[in-house]
Amino acid sequence: MAEAVITRGVGGHYTLHRHDPPFEGLAYLRGILRQDDLRPLAGDRVRFESSHDPDIPYVVEAVLPRKNVSQRPAVANLDMLVLTVSIVQPKPDLFLIDRLIVYAAENDIIPVLLVTKTDLATTKNRQVILADITANYARSGLAMFADGFDGDDSELDRFMEHIRGKTVAFAGQSGVGKSTKLNRLLGDVINETGAVSDKIGLGRHTTRETQLFPVAGGGYIADTPGFSVLNLGDLAITPEGLRRGYAEFREVEGVCRFLDCRHDGDMGCAVSDAIIHPERLDRYRKLLQETVSGMKPGER
Ligand SMILES: Nc1nc2c(ncn2[C@@H]2O[C@H](COP(=O)(O)OP(=O)(O)OP(=O)(O)O)[C@@H](O)[C@H]2O)c(=O)[nH]1
Ligand SMILES: [Zn+2]
Incomplete structure (x- = not known):
């Protein structure tokens, strides 16, 4: 069959x-x-x-x-989640990025970081913000792309090569430019595949089913972005699940005094600024509280 x-x-x-x-x-x-x-x-x-x-x-x-199923957008078998974050307006919410990376790891999805609105900052500011984001995720294994309204398509071309063959959805806080990017990419996809452009329906404000658009050469892009907010407690992510979302920690596996060390700064923990960016470690420890408070008292 x-x-x-x-x-x-x-x-x-x-x-x-x-x-x-x-x-x-x-x-x-x-x-x-x-x-x-x-x-x-x-x-x-x-x-x-x-x-x-x-x-x-x-x-x-x-x-x-299914290998996984996501609710917003409603789609099965996602391979990649594009974590969209704008350089300014709104300013990057790295907590949300961290949460989305954990969600992706828990669901066998590869996260990808896409920075938007690079045209909106001064050259100096752009460099500072991009360097900060890069430093935060340097050891996380996250692939990173940055693009804006500057007439240069080379970064988007590189991005398309990266996602080809995969089933992909966009995620990120409100206003970062998810729909703008989707319109742009799906516009290309529709031109490439010769599909009818009025099928696209982006910008309609009615609730509707997610549609996947085939990408020439393989893969699909979901037309509906999602995951603009995410609470790890609601998702029933455990401290162990949270830890699995940090590629950085693999370096100290078996090195901490306790095998199930939660890396919360206790005695004998081998996690330090040398293996993970200090701000990302700080956020991890706050997220740890979020997962623990989402658990029933007996499980903590
Ligand atoms: N200057 C500039 N503006 C952008 C860029 N990308 C998006 N915008 C603008 O940012 C605003 C928000 O973009 P949207 O695509 O609606 O953002 P979204 O993430 O889909 O937002 P929600 O639908 O609220 O989740 C729009 O006015 C876009 O024109 C960019 O790269 N540069
Ligand atoms: Zn530890």
């Missing part, structure tokens, strides 16, 4: 897409699937067959197991 990815679901009809060999078609769900609790989402990988119905020529026979 053939496999494809759901790129859109509206009123029980699903658009299926596959890059290789190229395929796109409309499908409905086999009745037995509709009785399940599972609601297929954009990003779901499915098995399908011909339906012999000329209007809706395919039928989804099975939804394959």
